[in-house]
Amino acid sequence: MKSTRRTFLRNSAIVGTGLIFAIDLRSHAEAEASVEFSPNAFIQIQTDNTVRIWVTRSEMGQGVRTTLPMMLADELDADWSQIRLEQAPTIPRFKGIRLRTSGSGSTEGTYNVMRKAGATARTMLIAAAAEKWGVEPAACRAQSGMVTHTSSGRSLSYGALAETAARQSIPENPPLKDPKDFRYIGKPMKRTDGPAIMTGRALYGLDTRISGMLQAVMKRCPYIGGRVLSFDARKTMAISGVRHVVPIKSGLATGVAVVADNTWTAMKGAEALDITWDSGPNHNFNSDIFLQEMERAVGEPGFFVRGDGDAEKALPRAARQIDAIYEFPFQAHAPLETMNCIADVRANFCEIWAPTQTPTTAQEEAAKMLGLPLDSVKVNVTLLGGGFGRRLFVDYAVEAVELSHAIHKPVQLVWTRSDDMRCGFFQPPGIVRISGGIDDQNKPLVWKQTSVGCDLSMFGFPDEKALADPRHYFNDGSPWGAFDNPYNFPHLKAEFVRRNSPVPTGPWRAVEYPAQVFARESFIDEMAYSAHQDPLDFRLELLQPGDVLAIGDQKIDRARLIGVLELAAEKAKWRDVRPQISGRDWGRGIACNVYDQDCFIAEVAEVSVGKTGHDIRVHRIVCAVDCGRVINPLGIEGQTESGITWGLTAALHGRIDFKNGAAIQGSFTDYGVIRMHEAPVIETYIMPSEHAPGGFGETAVPAVPPAVANAVFAATGKRVRRLPLTSEKLQATTLARPL
Amino acid sequence: MSTFVLSVNGTDHHLDADPEMPLLWVLRDLLYLTGTKYGCGMGVCGACTVHEDGRAVRSCQVAISATKNKRYTTIEGLSADGNHPCQRAWLDEDVSQCGYCQAGMTMAAAALICETPNPGDTEIDAALSGLICRCGTYQRIRAAIHRAAASGTKA
Numbered sequence: 001m002k003s004t005r006r007t008f009l010r011n012s013a014i015v016g017t018g019l020i021f022a023i024d025l026r027s028h029a030e031a032e033a034s035v036e037f038s039p040n041a042f043i044q045i046q047t048d049n050t051v052r053i054w055v056t057r058s059e060m061g062q063g064v065r066t067t068l069p070m071m072l073a074d075e076l077d078a079d080w081s082q083i084r085l086e087q088a089p090t091i092p093r094f095k096g097i098r099l100r101t102s103g104s105g106s107t108e109g110t111y112n113v114m115r116k117a118g119a120t121a122r123t124m125l126i127a128a129a130a131e132k133w134g135v136e137p138a139a140c141r142a143q144s145g146m147v148t149h150t151s152s153g154r155s156l157s158y159g160a161l162a163e164t165a166a167r168q169s170i171p172e173n174p175p176l177k178d179p180k181d182f183r184y185i186g187k188p189m190k191r192t193d194g195p196a197i198m199t200g201r202a203l204y205g206l207d208t209r210i211s212g213m214l215q216a217v218m219k220r221c222p223y224i225g226g227r228v229l230s231f232d233a234r235k236t237m238a239i240s241g242v243r244h245v246v247p248i249k250s251g252l253a254t255g256v257a258v259v260a261d262n263t264w265t266a267m268k269g270a271e272a273l274d275i276t277w278d279s280g281p282n283h284n285f286n287s288d289i290f291l292q293e294m295e296r297a298v299g300e301p302g303f304f305v306r307g308d309g310d311a312e313k314a315l316p317r318a319a320r321q322i323d324a325i326y327e328f329p330f331q332a333h334a335p336l337e338t339m340n341c342i343a344d345v346r347a348n349f350c351e352i353w354a355p356t357q358t359p360t361t362a363q364e365e366a367a368k369m370l371g372l373p374l375d376s377v378k379v380n381v382t383l384l385g386g387g388f389g390r391r392l393f394v395d396y397a398v399e400a401v402e403l404s405h406a407i408h409k410p411v412q413l414v415w416t417r418s419d420d421m422r423c424g425f426f427q428p429p430g431i432v433r434i435s436g437g438i439d440d441q442n443k444p445l446v447w448k449q450t451s452v453g454c455d456l457s458m459f460g461f462p463d464e465k466a467l468a469d470p471r472h473y474f475n476d477g478s479p480w481g482a483f484d485n486p487y488n489f490p491h492l493k494a495e496f497v498r499r500n501s502p503v504p505t506g507p508w509r510a511v512e513y514p515a516q517v518f519a520r521e522s523f524i525d526e527m528a529y530s531a532h533q534d535p536l537d538f539r540l541e542l543l544q545p546g547d548v549l550a551i552g553d554q555k556i557d558r559a560r561l562i563g564v565l566e567l568a569a570e571k572a573k574w575r576d577v578r579p580q581i582s583g584r585d586w587g588r589g590i591a592c593n594v595y596d597q598d599c600f601i602a603e604v605a606e607v608s609v610g611k612t613g614h615d616i617r618v619h620r621i622v623c624a625v626d627c628g629r630v631i632n633p634l635g636i637e638g639q640t641e642s643g644i645t646w647g648l649t650a651a652l653h654g655r656i657d658f659k660n661g662a663a664i665q666g667s668f669t670d671y672g673v674i675r676m677h678e679a680p681v682i683e684t685y686i687m688p689s690e691h692a693p694g695g696f697g698e699t700a701v702p703a704v705p706p707a708v709a710n711a712v713f714a715a716t717g718k719r720v721r722r723l724p725l726t727s728e729k730l731q732a733t734t735l736a737r738p739l
Numbered sequence: 740m741s742t743f744v745l746s747v748n749g750t751d752h753h754l755d756a757d758p759e760m761p762l763l764w765v766l767r768d769l770l771y772l773t774g775t776k777y778g779c780g781m782g783v784c785g786a787c788t789v790h791e792d793g794r795a796v797r798s799c800q801v802a803i804s805a806t807k808n809k810r811y812t813t814i815e816g817l818s819a820d821g822n823h824p825c826q827r828a829w830l831d832e833d834v835s836q837c838g839y840c841q842a843g844m845t846m847a848a849a850a851l852i853c854e855t856p857n858p859g860d861t862e863i864d865a866a867l868s869g870l871i872c873r874c875g876t877y878q879r880i881r882a883a884i885h886r887a888a889a890s891g892t893k894a
Contacts, residue, residue: 061837061874190833197838198829199821200774200814204839207773215768240740240757262768264760267780336778336786336839336873385776385839386873417779634833638876642836645875668783668871677864679877 037162039124039170041093042072042117049145049159051078056088057110058101058357059193060335060387061642062697063635066192067107068114070631074184075118075177078158079145085192090363090379099381101357102392102507104695107631108598111693119174121165128164129156179629179690188634193383205340205355205382206414213342213410214243216403217266219273220255220423222662224502226280231256235272241265245273246406250369251399252504253423259407263414282502283661287330290658291429294452294499295325298433302450302495303473305483306551309491311448318437318445322530324523326434327722328515328705330656331427331508332663332671337385338420343400344410345370350377350401355384357391365394366401388646389507393425393458421671422663426656427508428454428501430515432482434523437491442531444487444542449494451482451516458506477552481516481702486549486556486594487524487542503658509646513593513702518723521591521706525713529736535710536569536590554597560626563687564602565592567624571685572604578714584608584617589710591703598694600626600687603644605680605707609715614727618648618708620681623700628691639696640684647704648680649673653724743803747772748816758804763787765803766813774814774842778871785870788843789813795850795866814842817849825849828887829880836874843870848884857888 038044044052053072057064065085073083088094098109122142129147130137133154140149148155158165179185196202221227233245236258244259258269315321342353343366350366359379366377384391400413415423430453437446455461466472473496477483482494508514528538546559569575569590578586585608592602604622609615623640630636653672657664665671705723713719718733745752745762747770754769763780766772766789778786780799787798790812798811817823825845835841844867851858851866858866863884872880 059837061835063836190830191835191838193838194830194833194835195821197835197841198814198826198845200772200842202838203773204776206777207767209771209773262760262764263777264764264768265757268757268759334873336776336784336837336871338777384837386837388873414777417781417784638833638836638879641878642875645877646873648875667779667781669781673871673873674875674877675868675871676877676880677868679875679881682878 035163037121037165039121040117041097042114043076043121045121045158045162045165047159047162049082049157051076051083051145051158052086053083054086054088056094056097056099057106058381058384058387058391060101060357060384060391062106062639063191063632064101064106066189067631067635068110069192070184070189071111071114072118074182075115076122077142077144077183080184082145087381089381090359090377092375099359100361101387102389104595104697104699107693107695115176116174119176120171123171123174124165124168125158125161127168128161132156132164185631186629186633189632190634202383204337204385205353206337206385208342208353208382210342210344210353210410213412214259214261215263215266216257216259216411216413217263217270217416218248218255218257218399218413218419219270219275220253220419221277222422223277223279224282224285224504224658224661226283226661227254227278228256229276229278231276232274235274236269239265239269239272242269244407246403248399248402250402252395253419257403257413259403259411266414267416279661285502285658285661287658290501291327291329291431294429294431297452297497297499298325298431298450300497302497304471305451305474305479305494305496306485307493308489311446311491311493314446314491315435315437315448319440320438320530321435322526323435324433324526324721326432326519326522328430328518329723330429330503330658331650331654332421332656332665333388333390333424333508334421334668334671334673335386335388335390338417339396339415339424340412341397341400342410342412343397343404345401345404348372348376352377352379352397352401353382354379354397355382355391356394356397357384357387358394362394362397365398369398369401370405388509389511390424393506418666421666425458425504425506428456428503428505432516432519434519436523436527438527438531442533444489444527444531444538446491447485447487447489447493449482450497451479451494452497452499453479453515454500454505455498456505456507458504461500474552477554478512479516480512481520481593484551484554484556484594484597485520486558486561488544489542509643510595510698510701513595514647514650514705517591517593517702518705518709521593521703522709522721525589525706525710526719536565536574539565539590539592556594556597560600561592561594564600564624564626565590567685567687568602568604568622571624571683572606572622574604581608583611585611585715587711587713587715589707589712589714591707591710593703595694595699598628599696599699601699601703603703603707605704605711607708607711607715609712609730614731616652616712616725616727616730618678618680620683621704621707622683624685624687625699626687626689627694627696627699628689629693630686631693633686636686636696637684640700641682643698643700644682644704645674645679647701648708650723651705651708651725652678655724741804743806745803745806746810748812754803756803758802760803762789762798762801762803762806762811766798772813772815776839776842778840785847786840786843788846788870790846790850793850793853795847814846817846823849824887824890825852825883828883828890831886832879832883834876834879834883836876840870840872844872844880848880848887852884852888858884
């Protein structure tokens with residue numbers, strides 16, 4: 001940055017969820033020379049009125065490059081058309097500020113920070129105008145990028161005030177707006193990157209090009225934990241345009257990289273490699289057998305998750321008992337943009353361009369590998385062509401660093417679709433057994449659940465000391481969906497039995513909820529049927545008296561869950577007579593969930609099933625959400641539609657199998673995902689709320705598979721308990737109730 | 740390596756390339772037209788959809804050697820100023836989420852409404868079910884196609 005355009009950045013740091021702004025590092029002389037105004041890391045106001053806003057979270061479709069600037073611009077009273085977005089790289093400016101994007105936490109985690117950042121600047125701009133005019137700040141107001149002296153009508157633009165504003169003292173607690181005065185927050189705002197996306201100008205990781213860059217593709221070991229024994233690169237090196245062949249050991253699926261002038265040549269070169277693999281210690285691993293082992297473990301005593309009343313004693317005394325086992329298989333993330341990363345390793349510096357959810361981890365790992373100080377590694381975050389949790393791990397970035405280091409050139413390492421499907425992290429499977437008891441008045445009495453599941457290997461397995469604590473998983477609030485089961489049973493017991501496989505596992509959209517919520521919401525339906533009650537009424541009864549459930553460190557407001565259940569039911573006309581479709585059975589199903597105590601959701605699915613072909617069509621899903629104060633209603637609608645479609649893939653198609661230590665599915669032909677002709681009508685209804693805003697990137701996912709399975713049951717009388725819910729499985733399922 | 744003349748977005752490009760190189764990689768790596776995306780390389784996701792003489796094709800399935808005397812259009816050339824009815828309709832419906840698939844979706848939709856000016860839902864399903872959006876924006880894509888069709892097909 002040239003000295004004439006120097007900005008006077010104040011050191012800012014964020015500790016926990018609070019924030020500390022504005023340790024003023026300016027010398028008096030610097031302040032005199034300032035022509036731009038940058039009171040904190042997030043904003044810079046230029047003399048030409050441009051408001052630069054740095055986005056500190058990764059955009060992967062969830063809308064952070066729209067919502068975060070909305071929060072800031074609202075408090076800044078900025079003119080939206082003057083805003084220019086920058087993506088925060090790992091540079092000292094952002095030290096101490098979280099750049100990781102995960103856990104649906106961006107809205108919740110930045111709401112106060114962005115607002116305060118904007119309010120700080122607004123307060124200083126008003127002070128600057130007051131100083132220029134020799135009036136009281138209280139006599140001035142800010143609006144749309146201008147400060148106006150109310151009584152005289154004089155006004156100055158933010159750009160004209162930037163220099164004077166930079167000399168103002170930074171307010172410790174700038175006044176925040178009354179929500180009724182919000183100008184952007186709560187109003188529909190279209191995606192800021194839309195025009196760039198629609199003209200092909202938006203740059204994802206794969207689209208980034210740097211000077212002198214080569215392209216690389218790896219041939220990867222198909223076996224989990226396997227490695228290269230030996231390789232012959234003669235055929236590869238004979239291909240015109242191939243530059244280097246380098247074994248790569250640092251990532252998750254090791255192998256041999258082919259570096260070439262362009263991607264196609266690298267792919268061709270990788271294909272031509274002759275590699276002998278050591279299939280490693282897991283070549284006997286089969287997921288079918290692993291799932292059977294998990295299922296056998298449902299009888300084992302497990303870690304404490306919930307214990308209200310005395311389920312063990314009460315269950316045998318219940319007038320009626322039912323029992324079921326549910327299965328959720330391995331899943332892939334399969335974002336449409338495959339993993340990729342550019343690394344440019346120099347003698348004392350490394351620069352990375354990556355579509356990553358966690359640039360600071362990439363920075364740390366690269367620095368560690370290269371023996372460089374942290375500040376000698378800079379990570380630039382591109383747009384992400386989908387994230388869904390996969391890009392929380394930096395294996396693909398570390399590989400690119402290893403490769404660039406080996407060839408002394410900048411290189412872009414591109415994963416093929418098959419690499420992406422077979423060689424990454426997976427959503428682990430879950431087996432859940434639930435036993436329920438109903439009393440002689442048809443009231444729900446007992447819930448006894450054993451969840452068999454995996455630890456996420458990405459976070460490292462818990463050590464012996466942690467596992468010696470029978471409340472280890474409870475203390476973690478895990479498994480999500482079993483731990484925070486919102487229903488009010490007199491006797492409720494839940495345990496967790498851990499079973500780990502060699503398959504690398506990590507967070508997938510909604511993390512632990514999908515497997516648990518599929519079981520829980522399916523079983524609630526089974527109990528309702530057994531108790532001769534309507535599934536909606538049965539749920540509402542189990543949430544009475546609409547109180548707050550305190551469990552561990554969570555507080556779950558059952559009244560808010562009741563609210564969305566009633567809203568979804570009303571909008572879906574739950575109690576209406578079901579339509580008759582010739583040749584098909586039609587049914588409605590309902591399911592609900594609370595995501596991390598913040599977001600409440602209820603979904604009603606309408607399906608029909610062919611009487612002869614057993615083909616399942618999901619016609620419509622009606623969804624009611626309460627996610628606290630809404631920043632961007634268009635964003636909530638989009639994430640509802642997105643989460644529901646994601647959940648539908650899990651409901652109807654998604655499944656990864658492993659045979660002899662390798663993933664079987666390798667593309668979108670065998671890992672089916674929802675496409676246009678299967679996409680249902682999705683209706684989103686948002687409950688107005690003054691509660692703190694909750695994150696919404698994942699909330700809509702978990703309720704979909706059970707809502708669909710419950711609707712299929714309503715249509716056919718057949719209960720499918722193992723996902724995905726295919727017509728073959730439906731055909732093979734016996735009738736659970738007379739139609 | 741052989742020499743080819745490739746017509747993209749109204750310009751003839753003279754290129755040296757491996758005859759087997761798919762158009763997708765020619766566009767992305769040789770012409771730096773990165774709006775056309777790689778999603779699978781086997782013709783099953785549609786992210787690489789471009790127009791070949793006005794028809795939607797998968798650029799990952801077209802070798803450079805098969806492009807002679809054909810005219811190609813990519814998202815960068817769909818309109819001069821981003822004003823094709825599909826581009827406008829996509830923005831009006833706020834379709835994009837991550838946006839990675841949307842160039843392919845738009846090109847497929849633009850070809851559809853050129854051929855079938857007022858497509859019904861069944862025709863939309865047939866024309867677009869070969870394309871994947873992992874963010875699940877299908878409902879908005881459908882609405883955008885109807886909107887674009889209603890606004891006329893003139894760029």
